Amino acid sequence: MIEFSLRKQLDTAGGRITLVVDSHIGAGSFTTLFGPSGAGKTSVLRMLAGLMRPERGRIVVDGVTWFDAERRIDLPPQQRAIGFVFQDYALFPNLTVRENIAYAVPRADTSWVDELLALTGLQLLHDRLPATLSGGQKQRVALARAVARKPRLLLLDEPLSALDVQMRTQLQDELASLHRRFGLTTVMVSHDLGEVFKLSDTVLRLEGGRLAASGTPREVFLQKRMSGRLNLHAQVLDVRREDVVHIVTLLIGQEAIDVVASEDEVAGLQAGDTVSVAARAISPYLSRT
Numbered sequence: 001m002i003e004f005s006l007r008k009q010l011d012t013a014g015g016r017i018t019l020v021v022d023s024h025i026g027a028g029s030f031t032t033l034f035g036p037s038g039a040g041k042t043s044v045l046r047m048l049a050g051l052m053r054p055e056r057g058r059i060v061v062d063g064v065t066w067f068d069a070e071r072r073i074d075l076p077p078q079q080r081a082i083g084f085v086f087q088d089y090a091l092f093p094n095l096t097v098r099e100n101i102a103y104a105v106p107r108a109d110t111s112w113v114d115e116l117l118a119l120t121g122l123q124l125l126h127d128r129l130p131a132t133l134s135g136g137q138k139q140r141v142a143l144a145r146a147v148a149r150k151p152r153l154l155l156l157d158e159p160l161s162a163l164d165v166q167m168r169t170q171l172q173d174e175l176a177s178l179h180r181r182f183g184l185t186t187v188m189v190s191h192d193l194g195e196v197f198k199l200s201d202t203v204l205r206l207e208g209g210r211l212a213a214s215g216t217p218r219e220v221f222l223q224k225r226m227s228g229r230l231n232l233h234a235q236v237l238d239v240r241r242e243d244v245v246h247i248v249t250l251l252i253g254q255e256a257i258d259v260v261a262s263e264d265e266v267a268g269l270q271a272g273d274t275v276s277v278a279a280r281a282i283s284p285y286l287s288r289t
């Protein structure tokens, strides 16, 4: 369990704001920080990592205080048992794939490096330099390096946003499986609602440095009723069967809604498809675009 209370003045394009975020993250959970640009998502991640100092507040991880402004406790990043993956990979350019990963492994444990190479599908690339890798391969190296010390907290700052859709989908699956396999507690910044629904069990939605909402993706993003401002086009986030009906979760603008759909409407429909939505008097129906 990670409990944190963070206060920090941020200088934004629109003036100075105070970031005020109090929350907790369950051990083993996959939490996404979501919100508009400048909301303070990266700042929260950096404060958890010890790369940015809050003016006031506390961070307590499994009963160990990482930061406490009043008691003047501020563990440096290397004592916080974190793995951090950035959008731009941040690999050592002059080290091979194996050396980049081994750098993070205590006492040059070769068999553990081999296992990490295997887990991330990098065995055949082990002696390559980062400059010769694709974006997805580089990010796999960064992920392997970040989990090498079995961190208490894996922090991911938009790790997949530079990748194309196919590579992104593949790495989302690999990320989910690493998270489960190592029982990690993961906090990720993402702008991609499809990714949020796919990966996270908890969302912290930030706006202007404040926690605007928190809960499961459904609790945070689903509307309780149909909006009167429906866009015509929607992205399918999820298709599932509940009892005798099909439920399709749709992203419309910045809001997600559940609609009941017929067998014909969902035939072949999958996450990532786009559909058009029309509202009848009471029940909505879907058609492909």
Ligand SMILES: Nc1ncnc2c1ncn2[C@@H]1O[C@H](COP(=O)(O)OP(=O)(O)OP(=O)(O)O)[C@@H](O)[C@H]1O
Residues within 6 Å of the ligand: 009, 010, 011, 012, 013, 035, 036, 037, 038, 039, 040, 041, 042, 043, 044, 052
């Ligand atoms: N050390 C700092 N001191 C004061 N203000 C800062 C500091 N670092 C960042 N900021 C400002 O805080 C605001 C929030 O930045 P942050 O990177 O946390 O936002 P974000 O929600 O991650 O945005 P984005 O989605 O664009 O990455 C920005 O306006 C930024 O300029």
